[in-house]
């Protein structure tokens with residue numbers, strides 16, 4: 001079986017499927033080639049926070065990209081839900097980023113200052129105000145940054161919605177179709193090999209998350225990924241015990257529509273294995289119960305893990321690589337759900353040749369890091 005498309009996207013995670021959705025909306029023939037099932041990896045492990053302000057610590061192109069992506073969800077979600085028929089449980093319930101030590105207060109005040117300067121809504125809460133806003137938070141809290149504009153979705157459903165939406169707009173989604181190599185002709189990539197045959201396209205996008213550099217033969221052209229394993233748990237209190245998402249320096253509690261609370265997440269650099277350790281469950285539960293003691297009465301639901309795709313400088317790789325026809329959209333680390341909305345549009349703009357924001361082109365250029373560039377130059381000779 002040989003098939004031809006305008007664009008082939010390798011990886012059916014939230015970002016690959018968002019790119020397929022946007023390319024299909026613009027009338028391109030797109031296909032997603034997924035090793036197992038759509039959303040099988042990090043995109044179904046995510047807590048679903050759209051935490052542009054809670055996650056990004058300084059002003060700059062990454063903050064601009066993240067908040068633009070977050071703001072897209074209010075229009076994108078109704079469109080996506082209508083196109084796909086899949087509800088994604090989008091709520092803008094705000095986030096409370098708490099300081100549990102004096103040193104964290106200064107850090108959060110710096111975040112407050114830069115975010116206000118950038119025109120975003122952010123408010124300071126002293127301990128008394130916190131106990132009025134979220135009475136179930138206990139312990140020695142020094143203050144908190146309240147961010148009304150950050151929200152959340154259900155990550156697995158969002159990924160499925162992008163995929164189904166793309167499919168209904170004309171994209172083909174091939175599950176259980178691992179890409180085994182890139183095809184090169186006359187100095188450009190023009191397709192891929194899989195066990196079910198070759199696929200050809202003018203553009204091939206590498207969107208394999210933490211495994212992007214493990215796609216056979218891709219490593220010649222792209223920087224390496226840094227896998228960061230994360231474990232999460234969820235519980236369900238008998239009645240709601242928090243309104244906003246609560247963020248601490250090493251913990252978050254995300255109240256989902258339906259009543260469960262996701263508690264996350266561990267961070268283990270360099271790990272790609274799947275099992276959830278008993279120690280991780282104990283650590284997450286005890287930190288969460290220290291912050292919100294009522295959680296000890298909640299019903300246990302489940303535990304899971306996923307692998308975040310990290311990059312050397314913490315920003316995603318979005319753009320062309322060192323050979324014509326090949327693109328990369330990976331390295332979204334802790335924020336791939338948040339960044340998925342704009343990743344789809346931005347990659348479509350780049351591929352179409354209509355991308356105008358020079359600052360983003362430079363900031364997210366997959367070849368921006370000197371070390372990466374030297375490696376690529378060497379391997380390409």
Ligand SMILES: Cc1cc2nc3c(=O)[nH]c(=O)nc-3n(C[C@H](O)[C@H](O)[C@H](O)COP(=O)(O)OP(=O)(O)OC[C@H]3O[C@@H](n4cnc5c(N)ncnc54)[C@H](O)[C@@H]3O)c2cc1C
Nearest residue numbers: 011013015035043047048049179209230306335336337338
């Ligand atoms: C515990 C945890 C909590 C998180 N919470 C949040 C959160 O609250 N908010 C947020 O924004 N982000 C969060 N993240 C991060 C987010 O999940 C990731 O950044 C995002 O899912 C990455 O999406 P992706 O599409 O790039 O990669 P993935 O979801 O990993 O998808 C890549 C796909 O490529 C496929 N693939 C790989 N190799 C091949 C091949 N050779 N051939 C074909 N297919 C291939 C894989 O099977 C996979 O399905 C969290 C991550 C974890 C682990």
